[in-house]
Amino acid sequence: MSMARRRQLLLVVLFSVFLLQLLHLAESNHKHGHGRRGCGKTCKSTASCKKGLVCLQGECKDDPDKETTICKPLEPAPGQGQCRASGFLHAPKSSKGCKDCCQVGKSYPQFKCSPPVTKFTKAILTVNDFQPGGDGGGASECDSKFHSNNDLVVALSTGWFAKGKRCGRFVIIHAPSGKSVRARVVDECDSLRGCDAEHGFYPPCQPNLVDASPSVWRALGVSKNSDKFGWMDITWSDAQGASD
Template sequence: MAAVSSISSLLIVLLFLHFSASFLPTTTALSSCNGQCRTLNDCAGQLICISGRCNDDPNVGTRICGGGGSPPAPSDGSCKPSGTLNCKGKSYSTYDCSPPVTSSTPAKLTNNDFSEGGDGGAPSECDEQFHSNSERVVALSTGWYSGGSRCGRTIRIRASNGRTTTAKVVDECDSRNGCDAEHAGQPPCKNNIVDGSDAVWNALGLNVDLGVVDVTWSMV
């Protein structure tokens, strides 16, 4: 009789746990790569719900799930510094990430000489080649460069004057390292930089002497 009583007690406990679990609130956490989803907003980072699973967004051009990109950006759109780098008496924040890429991503346009002997010193990271100032080419901050997954891709840049142009991604604007010979003594890039050639600035009708200009960009 004692054994029957124990079994009955165990069944009662299991039934209680089953029905209790059914009334627990469902999680609101966003899914990552290949996670289940029902709406476009169920996926974390720069992902989209495709056939019930979170995957790379073809409109953004991410390759996170394919292993070719950086980890998804935080779902709240934040990108906090990963550390600091002291250089020439100043302290610079370093970043492993950049703000999420959208159809109109805010950025700071800077100017770079991609030719031999230019600002970066070394050839462009994507193709190990130097590029003429007459080419519309850019370097992207580390997070947007995404481990080289955007190498050779075309982006569209829009200036506040309403003019737009396209440019090819050929290099990384390093947000993690700097102040050494490899980076021509320059400090690390901020996490929101589109570093464009003279040709990019000219196509946008901008004077390179401005140094830094607010723009937006997107994948083509």
């Protein structure tokens, strides 16, 4: 056998070994859940699973009793465009106890992004208390101040807040009724952090929220007695004429 032929055969063998190693690695990662915090790892008891997971049918999975979402696919939720969760925030060992506060043992999705901004960007309008001592948590991110709930002010999800680039700028909020209002951006609705005093002990915000003062809701003709108050589909757009 010629030297050139031997080299060719050696290269074929080495390439085959390389492919087998890649296949073994991929199978191992799938089996042991290396890509998602131990999800799918073979187990005999919950003690062999990572925190927040339980052993079910021989595999480490989310705890159905605690409703953990560690293994839940990081897929965009309805209305969130192509914005996918970047990770999960695990709630602290103690809870403030309010209805919407972070719950012990639960995990909450985190988002670095928000859906793309268009001429009429789809969003969910929520209500926030911007005054000191309210359930909005700490002072506003833009100016380190609290604001009256009679002011037309909003907080935007992390991606739309754009590291403060929209601070002081105005957005126009369009309600399904046809009414609209011009409001100033003063804060970030943090989509990465939460479950602490600074964030009112609430989970991280969804990536598609416009968190508005009660005054904004009144301007849109939605009273506190309405079943839409606190959670309503809207669209918003950047107002012409940057800031005040």
